Amino acid sequence: LNAPPRWSCRVATLAMFLRLAASLCGVATSAVVIDAMKHDIQQIQAGSFDTIIGKFRDDAVSAVWYYKESNAADEKFLDEYQKVAKELKGIVKVCAMDCERFAKFCKDVGVGETPSVMIYPPNPQPSYALQGELTSKRITNVLTKSVPSMVTSLTADNEAAFLTSDPSKPKVILFSNKPKVPFMWRALSAEMVFKRTIKFGFATEEANAELAKKFKVKKFPTIVMQRGGKGEQKEMYSGDINFQAIHNWVNLYSESGMGDKVAGAAGGESGSDEAKPWLIQDIPELTGPSHN
Incomplete structure (x- = not known):
């Protein structure tokens, strides 16, 4: 059966009203919604x-x-x-x-x-x-x-000082076949705790061939860590090369308070942060400090 004309008119009007309402609702709900499950903001x-x-x-x-x-x-x-x-x-x-x-x-x-x-x-x-x-x-x-950089770019002239100064601080070195320090490495070095407790170095395949040999680096990039007062503990990183994964690994050896200077016997600050290159020399050179 065909609907009476007046009902057809009412249905058309109602449909128009519903479309308008939907449109208005769309405008009203059009908003910035930052969802913690979807967004990293x-x-x-x-x-x-x-x-x-x-x-x-x-x-x-x-x-x-x-x-x-x-x-x-x-x-x-x-x-x-x-x-x-x-x-x-x-x-x-x-x-x-x-x-x-x-x-x-x-x-x-x-x-x-x-x-x-x-x-x-x-x-x-x-x-x-x-x-x-x-x-x-x-x-x-x-x-x-x-993002600032606390990274030391290593050369033949400063390698020994980097590895032997601040013996309480682990040294983490990125060996790279590229000439510039990557952003991720700068960001790690400037992290609020790491900047005080860890020393970050950057070595290149071209400029630091002998250092790479010392750490048994055979491919680039490679990340290694040296720990211990005499640099006796060396560890090669084997995880993913991304900020969070490396941060988690380094954080295992980052202790609050590391790197703070300690008072010496005479009341002054101890010289624990001084470089001691003889600690990593194959045949240590006999000097006044090395003899003590």
């Missing part, structure tokens, strides 16, 4: 800013994306920023703050239009808003360049 609040970022400014590099939850441009930017967070996970703090919830804080730090990304390099460098196009590649590049 750390959400912060005005009250937690100092705890998460401020107190670590002396040691760490951080980024904060200031966004407005209902802003379509911010919703579109979410995936781009997630690429940064995923690539730098565990290395750089990649955070976000909602300026609709914390409007005063955003205003105080100078945020106007969003998306806005602020870079927080180590002190004394000031924080700044990244200008221009906000792409994941550009943001990642800026952050990686902001």
Whole structure:
């Protein structure tokens, strides 16, 4: 049976209403949703800013994306920023703050239009808003360049001093067939605890052939660790070459308080950090210090 004309009209009107409602609902639910299960971005609040970022400014590099939850441009930017967070996970703090919830804080730090990304390099460098196009590649590049390096590039002249000074600190060396210290190695050396308790070295196949032979390095890249007061313990790393895996391995030998100077018998600081090259010489040269 055909429906009466008035019912057909009502059905058409109802369908139009439902489409409109669905459309309106779509607009209303169009928002920035940072899901801890899907994203590597750390959400912060005005009250937690100092705890998460401020107190670590002396040691760490951080980024904060200031966004407005209902802003379509911010919703579109979410995936781009997630690429940064995923690539730098565990290395750089990649955070976000909602300026609709914390409007005063955003205003105080100078945020106007969003998306806005602020870079927080180590002190004394000031924080700044990244200008221009906000792409994941550009943001990642800026952050990686902001990470300081505590790596010693090894040469024939400084190898012995590196290996024998600070005997309480394990020495970790990356042997590479490339000339430049990679970002991952810089980031490990600058890690808040490692920078005080571990010494990181960088050796190349071309410049450090004898050192590579001493450590029985046959392929590049290879990572080795030397431990013990006389460098008697040597271990070759066999895990994955990525930040977190290497961090976990090095962390096994990083102890809080290592590398702190100890008072000597006369009350002054002991010379435990002085280089003692005779400890690794095949035939130690007899000197005053080596005789003691």
